[in-house]
Amino acid sequence: MRYIVGLDLGGTNLRIGLFDYKIQLLNKRILSTPDFRDKDSLIEIMVQSIKEIIKDNSIKERNTLGIGVGLPGPLDYKRQLVYFLPNIKGWHNVFLGKILKERIGINTIIDNDANLICLAEYYIGLARKYSNLVCITLGTGVGGGLIIENRLYRGTNSLAGEIGHIPITQDGPYCGCGKKGCLESYIGNQRIIRQAKKIFKKNITLEELSRLARLNDIRAIKIWKSVGEKLGTVLAGVINLLNPEAVVIAGGVSKAGKVLFDSIKETIKERAMPIQAKQVKILNSRLKDNAGITGAALLVKMEARNVNFYRFS
């Protein structure tokens, strides 16, 4: 039996999971990303945590098939190079896979976190029966992944899936990416929190905002409805373009639940073309917080079969 380690680095948490070859989660660790101030200390804690989770579970390193890492930013999959991480400082042109392999001695492969969440939902989540799938993660940023005819589609520079940067209007506010009117500039979690603060005249967390909506607070419902309308409008365009069987919505913001999903579904029905709108299923992620580490482990299992393809050796 062989084991796989899956990492999921986010702006808030670093998650590390130990999986068996059937991608069953055996053990999990969660660390707080901001506790590690610079790139080097973040890499150091990755190395230690990986070594620890292997050791603590009495596994031999030679029985570990590989390490998969999901990262919240643009990267070159073919070269296994992180371009930068918009929400974590100090990461520019880092060959993270190579570094981890050198430090730990186990094959390592990296990918964009939204791609990995998409893989996880496609292979073992709710979307197993679908061939054409759009996956969207709602958090600090708005990421996306695409399954096209049963394969993860990465695009020409492995940058496909940037649903968060589809313009929703011809003008609009500036986005973190430097452009105008992107979906993310309206529904990134910081934007929602800022809007809530304006309306409630105090700091309010997303969890609180979701709770208030469940208690029928009109102001909270209005905020979530507006998030759903913006996301639904962009998804209507994506659905008209790709005619997928399903859209899976994951990430922290998606925990808002029914009020958000109802608004998304209603908007899609109103804005997408009839046959496409009728076809598509809008699903809530089943794997939740484990989606990223699960996808990372799955990627290792998949790529281990193509040993030479991405110099995964």
Add this chain to the structure above:
Amino acid sequence: MRYIVGLDLGGTNLRIGLFDYKIQLLNKRILSTPDFRDKDSLIEIMVQSIKEIIKDNSIKERNTLGIGVGLPGPLDYKRQLVYFLPNIKGWHNVFLGKILKERIGINTIIDNDANLICLAEYYIGLARKYSNLVCITLGTGVGGGLIIENRLYRGTNSLAGEIGHIPITQDGPYCGCGKKGCLESYIGNQRIIRQAKKIFKKNITLEELSRLARLNDIRAIKIWKSVGEKLGTVLAGVINLLNPEAVVIAGGVSKAGKVLFDSIKETIKERAMPIQAKQVKILNSRLKDNAGITGAALLVKMEARNVNFYRFS
């Protein structure tokens, strides 16, 4: 040597081309679509024209590999069923391929015209070296086709590629599809002509509007710039989503030339993410008016290799 007939039905013209097996155009006919008032007379003239072009070129029917037909509307490729044609009345749930085969005795296959233009540009147009390609046709409607990893991507219900129905704003005018704020509701040729009429206080054709722009008429330039900005904004989203190598722009409206293309390119540079924007080539169709019939002939050649797959027999 075997021959192929390619048809391209548009709201304005019906084109019929005779091709050899290397997809060289040997002979071509153009008819005016509105001359044939209903579905039956349009089918009748298709049958006659196909028979004539074969006969006039002294070809035996048994040397004709097949007939390909491009249609300007949604259809079910697997069932070879035309749902309807938004700009040609009287077509609802028509098994056109079956009808033509029964009338002529030659295998016939139908597809959406934008898909066929995409195939033509990918196989023998300017986009031959690209694996991921977006093709957009600007005419009465705004159609689109997608090549994903060297294959035409049709989507779950063969309705993928509807770039014309990506919303450009949360509100906006009603579109022919019944929804709001679609790209097509801003840049379909009738909308451009209507806008020009308002500004010039007289009827003005697209050809005239293009000529005026070339003569530096500020009003004409402004109209084309605005078309380019709207199209460019939507394409920026498509480029961020699909990270393609190239976008080919075809169809009557694209004949406006430099003023339109400059505006599209500028908007993409301004709105799409940097790496994706730098990567993508914006190309003017090379096959022009022959793109549709060429793609139809190509489809016959391709599908003839999968005889049983789509009951193409």
